[in-house]
Amino acid sequence: MPKYDIVVVGAGNAGLSAALQCQLAGRKTLLIEKHNVPGGAATSFVRGRFEIEPSLHELCDFGPADNPGDVRNILDAYGVKLDWYECKDCFRIVSRYSDGSPMDVTMPAGIEAFIDKMEVYVPGSREKMEQLFALFQEVLDGISYITASKGHADSKVLQADYPNMLRTGAYSTKKVFDALKLPKKCQDILSTYWSYLGVDMEHLAFIHYAAMVHKYISRSAYIPAHTSHQLSTAMTERFRELGGDVWFGCRAEEFLFRGDRLCGVRTNLGVIDCDYVLANINPDIIYGKMMPKELIPEREKKLSAARGRIMGGRMFTAYFCLDASPEQLGIQDYSIFLSSTADSAEEYRRIMGGTKTNDYSIFLCYNIANPDFSPKGTCVCSFTTFGAPDEWGRLSQEDYFKFKTDFAKKFLRNLKAKTGIDLTGHIEEMEIASPWTFARFLGVPEGSVYGYETRDWDGMMARMMMLGTDYPIKGLRPVGAAGPRGDGYSATIICGQLMAANALKDLKEWEGGNK
Ligand SMILES: Cc1cc2nc3c(=O)[nH]c(=O)nc-3n(C[C@H](O)[C@H](O)[C@H](O)COP(=O)(O)OP(=O)(O)OC[C@H]3O[C@@H](n4cnc5c(N)ncnc54)[C@H](O)[C@@H]3O)c2cc1C
Structure with missing residues (x-):
């Protein structure tokens, strides 16, 4: 097998961004991905005549050409090109103010x-x-x-x-x-x-x-014209154009060390020698399953979810492909936040109480931002909420299908009660992704797509200030939603670039003899 300077494990947003940055810097870079498509959460799937966006509601920090955000600048620097749609309004929220009065x-x-x-x-x-x-x-x-x-x-x-x-x-x-x-x-x-x-x-x-x-x-917020799959394929193609190698169907199983320094990755396709790995994998999995325990410093163990950090949002999304247009269904808004109360702490408690108390969802109609999102006279909508870890952890395989379907039906009822929009009778295709789905597809613990909660004591400032101290394992850095910038498309794209820059700096220092 050829030797690489850098292997990037996982082609999620962060992995793709890291791979592009490393390749642009002239490093011989290999990107490996366990699936046969790139993107992780940034992907799409097809049901009947519809292509469905599984994750992206809206991407921030892209901006118009005359007021570019960091993400537009980063993608331009990488040479990644694709078409975008702007999502005009920020949001509509139908709820109750904290004093109990109605809110729309x-x-x-x-x-x-x-x-x-x-x-x-x-x-x-x-x-x-x-x-x-x-x-x-x-x-x-x-x-x-x-x-x-x-x-x-x-x-x-x-x-x-x-x-x-x-x-x-x-x-x-x-x-x-x-x-x-x-x-x-x-x-x-x-x-x-x-x-x-x-x-x-x-x-x-x-x-x-x-x-x-x-x-x-x-x-404002933006979405790619052809789902987030367009973004991940455009990034992958550009990486290849720059001379990077991509292996799909390649799963990293173990990180290999010579002394205390990483020297390779064992995968299902064999051992790959390299000087550095950027892993688009939650650190709890890296430290818990993929490397020798004796190399993990006490500080990193304390920062793990088992000891200190809290796993972030475990997603639940129901996707509905409808045989009527938004106008026919009376849908005017791109995203409507539906909740019982605007008191987020109370709302969070209700979510963590499980499906009986959880009334929270974000309703989205992709065709409002992109009229060509689905065939003429149809539209695609979704509801997204969070799962309570205990409840999904306890659920048996036999009960799974009915449980998730009943939960999805609750969103349809809530939407009708709160906005008058009735989707029933128009559902041509539907799919439900639970925390189990995200855990299985992405490999994220408990289906927590958001990494660790960015709480006051574990926020961006603390994480950014500790960048020089965190991740002290020589030749291995995690990238992704669990990283310093937290979750989200822009955060993970920026994180990939940032962690790649740190890796490139490490390699340069080591080559200069400063080990
Ligand atoms: C329903 C939903 C709605 C969302 N809405 C928004 C939104 O509107 N706006 C926004 O900004 N963000 C949103 N997000 C969050 C956003 O999607 C994520 O924060 C982001 O995509 C995570 O990117 P990541 O780089 O951390 O990795 P992931 O997407 O988790 O990708 C990791 C990749 O690594 C691969 N991998 C893992 N282990 C291995 C291994 N051992 N070997 C090889 N490959 C491996 C996986 O297969 C995967 O491809 C949403 C997420 C969900 C689920």
Whole structure:
């Protein structure tokens, strides 16, 4: 077998991004993927005459050509080209405010438009909203500085230039909102995005919230014209064009070491020699199953889910392919967040209580953003929520089909009750993906597609500042949703690039004799 400088294991967003970065830097890079298609969660599947998007609702930080976000810049630098659609509004939420009054709110993209609309729903909120957006901007600038410093940020620069980011960095989003004295109704509306990060506002690290929400609002959200499969195939093809090798159907089973330094990967297709591995795999699996225990430092063991971190969102999604157009069905919004209450901590408790108490879902109609998403006169919709780990862990194989189908039916009833939209009688194809599906397809523990919860004590700032200390195993770094940037398309694409840059730096140092 040929020897590679770098093997990237797993062709999810992070793995693809890492592979492109390594190959562009001139390193002989091999990308291996256990499936016969790239993308991980960024893929598609076909039922009847429909192609279904399994994960992507909307990608933030891409932006229009005249206001590009980091992801557009990264894809441009890689030379990855594809067609995109903008998802115009930010969201509609149908719920109840924390004081129990009914809530049906639609928020537009664009900072000014967002603040203006908030003023309509919550008169007198403008000044506080402007302060919040100024804070968001400082956080984003601070993150850019920390990212550029590759784990060696100067604390004096941080204190001088980004004092409010430091002040808010270890706090939950709720605490920062309260400190800013944001009106309660504003907080309720602003908490809509909590589920994109999978942590309720009382525990969600403010820095993650700020980074993601500012990007969605300031640059709008985008989706590829032909599902996220188009994104992953475009990245794979570009990697090949640059001279990279891709092996599908190749599963990494064990990482091999000479002394304390990685020297290869054992796979189902044989042993591959290499100097470095970037693994698009949850660290709990890497450390728990794929390498010698004696090489794992105590600190890494403490950071594992078994000892400290909390596994993030375990997804449940029901996909419906309908024989009627959105207009015929009365669907006008791209995404509608449906919940019992805008109090995210209460909502999270209900989700963790299991399918009986969980009324939370994000309803999506892809054809609103992309009218050509499915054959004329049809549309594709989905409902996404989270599973409670205990419940799905206890479920027997015999009960599985009925259990997941009953849960999916509950979403249809909720949608009808809350919006009047009735999909029953129009379902031509349907599919349900449970935490079991995601665990099996992606190999993520408990179906947790989001990696570890980005809680206040384990947020982006802590993770980014510790980049030089975390992942101390020589020649092996995990990449992906469990990494410093957390979950999501843009976060994992950025994470892949960031971790690849660190790997390239390590290799250069070792080659210079500084081992
Ligand atoms: C229903 C749903 C909705 C979502 N909505 C959004 C959204 O709207 N916006 C957004 O930004 N994000 C969204 N996400 C989150 C986003 O999809 C994920 O955070 C992101 O795709 C994770 O990427 P990743 O690189 O961590 O890896 P993954 O997608 O988990 O890919 C890992 C890859 O590694 C491969 N692999 C694993 N082990 C091995 C091995 N041993 N050998 C070889 N290959 C291996 C897997 O097969 C897989 O291809 C959603 C996710 C889901 C499930």
